Amino acid sequence: MGRMNCSMDQELQNELSNRGVHVTSLEWIYNWGRSNSIWPMQFGLACCAIEMIATTMARYDLARFGAEVYRPSPRQADLMIVAGTVTKKMAPLVVRLYNQMAEPKYVIAMGACAISGGPFRDGYNVLKGIDLYIPVDVYIPGCPPRPEALLDGIMKLQKKIREQKLLGPDRPRHADREASCDYPVPDYGPNDLIPTCNAYT
Amino acid sequence: MISAEQIREHVLHARPDAGLELISNLCPSCQDSLLVAAEDAVEVARLLRDDPELRLDYCSNVTGVDWPERPVRTPPGSAPAGQRMRAEVAARPGCFEVVYHLFSMSLKHGPVVLRMRTENRSDRVRLPSLTPIWHSAEFQEREVFDLYGIRFDGHPDLRRLLMWEEFEGHPMRKDYLPPAEDDVREPFAAARNRMVQ
Numbered sequence: 498m499g500r501m502n503c504s505m506d507q508e509l510q511n512e513l514s515n516r517g518v519h520v521t522s523l524e525w526i527y528n529w530g531r532s533n534s535i536w537p538m539q540f541g542l543a544c545c546a547i548e549m550i551a552t553t554m555a556r557y558d559l560a561r562f563g564a565e566v567y568r569p570s571p572r573q574a575d576l577m578i579v580a581g582t583v584t585k586k587m588a589p590l591v592v593r594l595y596n597q598m599a600e601p602k603y604v605i606a607m608g609a610c611a612i613s614g615g616p617f618r619d620g621y622n623v624l625k626g627i628d629l630y631i632p633v634d635v636y637i638p639g640c641p642p643r644p645e646a647l648l649d650g651i652m653k654l655q656k657k658i659r660e661q662k663l664l665g666p667d668r669p670r671h672a673d674r675e676a677s678c679d680y681p682v683p684d685y686g687p688n689d690l691i692p693t694c695n696a697y698t
Numbered sequence: 699m700i701s702a703e704q705i706r707e708h709v710l711h712a713r714p715d716a717g718l719e720l721i722s723n724l725c726p727s728c729q730d731s732l733l734v735a736a737e738d739a740v741e742v743a744r745l746l747r748d749d750p751e752l753r754l755d756y757c758s759n760v761t762g763v764d765w766p767e768r769p770v771r772t773p774p775g776s777a778p779a780g781q782r783m784r785a786e787v788a789a790r791p792g793c794f795e796v797v798y799h800l801f802s803m804s805l806k807h808g809p810v811v812l813r814m815r816t817e818n819r820s821d822r823v824r825l826p827s828l829t830p831i832w833h834s835a836e837f838q839e840r841e842v843f844d845l846y847g848i849r850f851d852g853h854p855d856l857r858r859l860l861m862w863e864e865f866e867g868h869p870m871r872k873d874y875l876p877p878a879e880d881d882v883r884e885p886f887a888a889a890r891n892r893m894v895q
C-alpha cells in the first residue's frame with residue numbers, strides 16, 4: 498500500500514495492511530473517492546459529442562472509470578466536457594452552466610474546436626477556445642479525438658485530482674476559502690462578445 | 699423531367715408579361731435556372747406551386763448569394779486583320795441574389811432553381827418573401843436576412859436567426875470583416891502574463 502500517501506512508517510503500514518488494517522491520510526482517501534466518481538455534465542455541442550457518447554457506451558465503457566453517470570443538471574456534475582464547437586452565441590450559456598456547477602469542478606476541452614476554434618477559427622461566429630472564459634484542466638486534441646483519447650484525458654484528470662492537496666499554499670481553488678471562483682458571463686456585443694476574454698487567475 | 703426552358707415557356711404562356719429569364723449553366727451539371735423579376739415573383743411562385751402540370755409544392759432550400767461589383771470582360775468584336783482589339787471591360791453592378799430550390803412531391807420532379815436579385819448591394823435590398831407560398835422558406839429566409847441583409851417584404855417574422863439580436867452587420871457579405879484575431883488573444887495573453895508574474 499505504498500501509494501497510500503501518509504507520514505506513517507512504510508513497513509508498519511504494510512504490516513498492518515496484511516492484517517486487514519488500512520492506515521492512510523484523509524487527503525488520500527478523499528481524493529481517491531473523488532477521482533473514481535467524476536460525474537460529467539450531460540451536454541454536447543457538436544460532432545465531438547458523438548465521440549463522447551461512444552465513449553460511454555459498451556464498447557469503450559467509461560463506467561470502468563466511475564465516470565459514466567452523466568448528470569442532466571450542473572448542480573450534480575463534477576466535470577464539464579466541452580465537446581464540440583463553441584459558437585459565440587453559445588459561449589455565455591456554457592460559462593453560466595460552469596458557474597452553476599458546485600466546487601470542486603473540472604473542465605475538459607475536447608477536440609480542436611473547444612481548444613482553439615479548430616477548423617472554424619477564422620470564422621466570425623466561433624469562439625477561439627473555451628479557455629478564454631473558463632479554466633481548462635485537460636486539453637484533448639483531435640478532430641474528433643477518438644474515444645481512447647477521451648479515456649486517456651479522464652485518466653489524466655484522475656491523476657490530477659489524486660495529486661491535489663487539501664492544505665498548504667498550493668492547494669486548489671475549491672480548498673481555498675479566499676479563492677474567487679467568479680467567472681463573468683460575457684455579453685453579446687455589436688460584433689463580438691464583451692469582454693472578448695476573462696482575465697482569470 | 700421538365701427543363702427550365704419548358705417551365706419558362708409554360709409560365710409565360712399563362713402570364714405573358716411576367717419577367718422570367720432563363721440562366722443557362724454550362725457546367726457539367728447543366729442545372730439551368732430561372733431568374734424572376736422581383737415584382738412578379740409572388741405571382742410566378744404561386745403559379746409554379748399550383749399549376750397542375752408543375753405542382754412545385756416543396757421548397758427544399760433557400761440561400762443567398764453576394765455578387766459584388768466587378769469588371770466583366772466581353773470578348774473583342776471583329777477586328778480588322780492584323781490588328782488586335784482589346785477586350786472591353788465594363789463594370790457590372792453588384793447585387794444580392796436569393797436562390798430557391800423547388801421540388802414537386804406529387805409529380806416527383808425537380809429541382810427547379812428559382813432566383814431573384816436585388817437592385818444593388820446598398821440601399822435597394824428588398825425582395826418579396828415567398829414564405830406565403832412555401833412555408834418551409836420561413837426560417838431560411840430569416841437566415842438569408844441575418845447573414846446577407848436582404849429584407850423580405852411580406853415575411854411573417856423577419857428576425858435574425860443565427861446571430862444574436864444585438865449583432866451589427868451581415869457576416870456572409872463579401873465585404874464583412876470579422877473582428878481581428880489580436881483583439882481576442884492580446885488581453886488574454888496579458889492576463890496570463892500577469893498570472894505568471
Ligand code: SF4
Nearest residue numbers: 544545608609610640
Ligand atoms: S474538433 Fe472536429 S469533430 Fe470536434 S467539434 Fe470540432 S469539427 Fe467537430
